[in-house]
Every structure is written in structure tokens, then in C-alpha cells.
Amino acid sequence: MPDKRSHIEDSVEIYANIWKSFRDQPFGASALAKRLIERDEYELVAEEGEPEASLDKLVDYGLLETTGAEYQVAVEPNAAADELRSTESLRTAAVDRLIQSALVRTDEGSNSDERLSFEGEPYTVVELPPETTVSDGVEHVTETAADNEERGVAITTAGTNADRAQQIADRLTERTWEKVGTDVVGEDSSGLDLTFRLFLDRPSNR
Known part of the structure; x- marks a missing residue:
């Protein structure tokens, strides 16, 4: 089976x-x-x-x-x-x-109108559902970056899904992206209502 x-x-x-x-x-x-x-x-x-x-x-x-x-x-x-x-x-x-x-x-379109700021620079938001595979996440990030002119991309996902976001970021750094920072927003210590945010610079900004 x-x-x-x-x-x-x-x-x-x-x-x-x-x-x-x-x-x-x-x-x-x-x-x-x-x-x-x-x-x-x-x-x-x-x-x-x-x-x-x-x-x-x-x-x-x-x-x-x-x-x-x-x-x-x-x-x-x-x-x-x-x-x-x-x-x-x-x-x-x-x-x-x-x-x-x-x-x-x-x-779903890869374009996003939502932006986040990190160290004074704008980043295009890519929301990461918990079920997203690493390969699909990598593809979604690269497509979003291609359709936008911001410095990079901010992957946002549930706090409990932070490991998957990190795996996607690791795959992207192999393609000369650069991981520039992370943070967590929310107040629920269980992690269920926390949002993990990971900021990546596109290759041209390295």
C-alpha cells in the first residue's frame, strides 16, 4: 500500500x-x-x-x-x-x-502587493503555507522576485513552520541568494499564533 x-x-x-x-x-x-x-x-x-x-x-x-x-x-x-x-x-x-x-x-499569482521593511529596505512578502514543499517554495520565491523590483523577499509562515522556511532559504543560498535576517512576531508562546519571517536578498544585491 x-x-x-x-x-x-x-x-x-x-x-x-x-x-x-x-x-x-x-x-x-x-x-x-x-x-x-x-x-x-x-x-x-x-x-x-x-x-x-x-x-x-x-x-x-x-x-x-x-x-x-x-x-x-x-x-x-x-x-x-x-x-x-x-x-x-x-x-x-x-x-x-x-x-x-x-x-x-x-x-495563485506569484505577484505580491504586500511589503515588509528590514533595516530600512523593502522586501516583497511570500506567504508560505505549512504544506509547501521545499522545491515549490524555492520556485515561488524566485518567481516572486522576478516579478518585483524590491531588494529581496520576505518569507512569512507560521512559527511552527520555521524549519521549512529555513530549508527553502538554504536551497536558495546555494543559488547565490543571501539570508540577511529573521524575526518572529506575535505573542503566543506555544508558537501557534506566531509568525516567522525570513528576509532574503536576491542574487543581484550581493
């Missing part, structure tokens, strides 16, 4: 990446593999026969359709959640979390 669930989770992650990369445009398996590697999602294509095997599963689930040698999204993310939940084998907590965190976020 765990192996089966793992394959389903991988398929859902691949669907989310397909929507981010191609929307409703046709694409080939090799083009998808290239995008996944570029997004540091290489583990999704590491096994022999991938991503073709997962693409065929997504066709079986009704989320993709084939057009000759290419694939195309048949069900957009806002309807995909219902489609997946109506399939008995996909009705798992893990898949539901992926739907909420990966699929729903594909319809």
Missing part, C-alpha cells in the same frame, strides 16, 4: 508541474522531463520508464489526454481536486494534502 500511494503522490506532483509549465498546451514526455530536472524535481523522473508511466496514469485518471505523441491537460486544477477525490484509489490523506498545497497554488 505505501508503494502504491507513493506512485499516486508522484503522479499528482507531476500533474501540478505540468500545469505550471504548460497550462493547457500540448507537450511531449521529453519536454516535461527537461522541465522537471530544471525545477530540481529530478526524483520524479529518476525511475526507468518515467515520466511516461506517470503520464499514462494521469490519462487513466482522466486528468490528461493524448494528442498523437503528445499529452495535454484535460482537467484544470480547480476541477482536478474533485476528479481525484472521486477516484477510490486516490482518496488518501496524502493526496488530499498534495491537492491543497500543490494543485491549488498553481492558480
Whole structure:
């Protein structure tokens, strides 16, 4: 059962990446593999026969359709959640979390109008839901920075999710971003109502 669930989770992650990369445009398996590697999602294509095997599963689930040698999204993310939940084998907590965190976020814009100030400099806010994966968080930060002219980005998340924010920041520092500071706001000592904020300078500001 765990192996089966793992394959389903991988398929859902691949669907989310397909929507981010191609929307409703046709694409080939090799083009998808290239995008996944570029997004540091290489583990999704590491096994022999991938991503073709997962693409065929997504066709079986009704989320993709084939057009000759290419694939195309048949069900957009806002309807995909219902489609997946109506399939008995996909009705798992893990898949539901992926739907909420990966699929729903594909319809969110990366632009943010909210700003925070750190040491007198403005930073664009990137809110980090608890379910966000490290790779999705890295992507969201870089997309937000590309769409804004501020000095950097302020990752904000629940105090209990600070470790995930730090993991994302560590991945970004490998790409020449610079971690310039953190703080915590709120008064609940349990951490449930605290907000952790991590400030990052974009590479051009180093």
C-alpha cells in the first residue's frame, strides 16, 4: 500500500508541474522531463520508464489526454481536486494534502502587493503555507522576485513552520541568494499564533 500511494503522490506532483509549465498546451514526455530536472524535481523522473508511466496514469485518471505523441491537460486544477477525490484509489490523506498545497497554488499569482521593511529596505512578502514543499517554495520565491523590483523577499509562515522556511532559504543560498535576517512576531508562546519571517536578498544585491 505505501508503494502504491507513493506512485499516486508522484503522479499528482507531476500533474501540478505540468500545469505550471504548460497550462493547457500540448507537450511531449521529453519536454516535461527537461522541465522537471530544471525545477530540481529530478526524483520524479529518476525511475526507468518515467515520466511516461506517470503520464499514462494521469490519462487513466482522466486528468490528461493524448494528442498523437503528445499529452495535454484535460482537467484544470480547480476541477482536478474533485476528479481525484472521486477516484477510490486516490482518496488518501496524502493526496488530499498534495491537492491543497500543490494543485491549488498553481492558480495563485506569484505577484505580491504586500511589503515588509528590514533595516530600512523593502522586501516583497511570500506567504508560505505549512504544506509547501521545499522545491515549490524555492520556485515561488524566485518567481516572486522576478516579478518585483524590491531588494529581496520576505518569507512569512507560521512559527511552527520555521524549519521549512529555513530549508527553502538554504536551497536558495546555494543559488547565490543571501539570508540577511529573521524575526518572529506575535505573542503566543506555544508558537501557534506566531509568525516567522525570513528576509532574503536576491542574487543581484550581493
